[in-house]
Amino acid sequence: MQDMQGKTVIVTGANSGIGYVTARELAKMGARVMMVCRSQSKGEAARQRIMQEAPNAPQPELVLADFASLASVRRAATELLERCPRIDVLVNNAGLFVSEPLASADGYELTFAVNHLAPFLLTNMLLERIIASAPARIVNVSSYAHVTGNVKIPQIASPQRGNIAQAYGDSKLCNILFTNELARRLQGTGVTANSLHPGAVATNFAADARGLFAFFFRLARPLMLTPEQGAATSIYLASSPEVEGMSGLYFVRKKPAKTSARAQDEALARRLWEFSEQLVREKVTVA
Numbered sequence: 001m002q003d004m005q006g007k008t009v010i011v012t013g014a015n016s017g018i019g020y021v022t023a024r025e026l027a028k029m030g031a032r033v034m035m036v037c038r039s040q041s042k043g044e045a046a047r048q049r050i051m052q053e054a055p056n057a058p059q060p061e062l063v064l065a066d067f068a069s070l071a072s073v074r075r076a077a078t079e080l081l082e083r084c085p086r087i088d089v090l091v092n093n094a095g096l097f098v099s100e101p102l103a104s105a106d107g108y109e110l111t112f113a114v115n116h117l118a119p120f121l122l123t124n125m126l127l128e129r130i131i132a133s134a135p136a137r138i139v140n141v142s143s144y145a146h147v148t149g150n151v152k153i154p155q156i157a158s159p160q161r162g163n164i165a166q167a168y169g170d171s172k173l174c175n176i177l178f179t180n181e182l183a184r185r186l187q188g189t190g191v192t193a194n195s196l197h198p199g200a201v202a203t204n205f206a207a208d209a210r211g212l213f214a215f216f217f218r219l220a221r222p223l224m225l226t227p228e229q230g231a232a233t234s235i236y237l238a239s240s241p242e243v244e245g246m247s248g249l250y251f252v253r254k255k256p257a258k259t260s261a262r263a264q265d266e267a268l269a270r271r272l273w274e275f276s277e278q279l280v281r282e283k284v285t286v287a
Helices: 017-028 040-053 070-083 110-132 144-148 164-185 211-223 227-239 266-283
Strands: 008-012 032-037 061-064 089-092 136-141 191-197 250-252
Touching: 008 017, 008 110, 017 032, 017 040, 017 089, 017 227, 032 040, 032 070, 040 061, 061 070, 070 110, 089 110, 089 227, 110 136, 110 164, 110 266, 136 164, 136 227, 144 164, 164 191, 164 266, 191 227, 227 250
Parallel strands: 008 032, 008 089, 032 061, 089 136, 136 191, 191 250
Antiparallel strands: none
């Protein structure tokens, strides 16, 4: 087990699944863990559970954020900056899959808003503090589903786009494009940024899904990884000295892996970054 004593770690989507396991295991290593969760009741229940399962660990702390709202993300980032003099690790884990076209509070396609735009905004609002805490790490949970992604700007933000499975693949491709562009911009700062595929994990991730996707998800559930297995690569990237200084990579089972060709498109990554900046600045004044 790695020593994370004295380090502050932020984990989004930390009340369940691989986010919960990531938060618990990093707390066990001695880290001060900030659990970013949407629900007060579920977040507090998860926090209490970590305290029971890891009684000798520093008590995790709860910060509320609804990633479907840029204003909520901004409030959470402001609170984190107020409470965290240093930020050593940011794990962008929160994500969702929806079974019908929906819009975020800001009018964007919901999957894109939650899976990409919210962590983009959160990361950028915390970035100055993370750089000041270097050496530091940013870990973005993506998915093998990125291979189906075909990001088209500006259509990707439209809630009228219709194809929900495509929207999810696009959002996971965005995670990698964002990570790679972030890594390029962070060169020389002592901050690394990497993305990962956790594997097919049996969590409540698609609990609200309906239709054919829900049918296949339930069918495959017995074959899926446990949350502990799924969280292993996130924990590894957040804590292991083996990846010190490694940046701009995509990991599967704790090892660098190949991505789709689109995920390595530097021009597309820059366009996505600039488009994302435009969207968050239209709705929120970025600190």
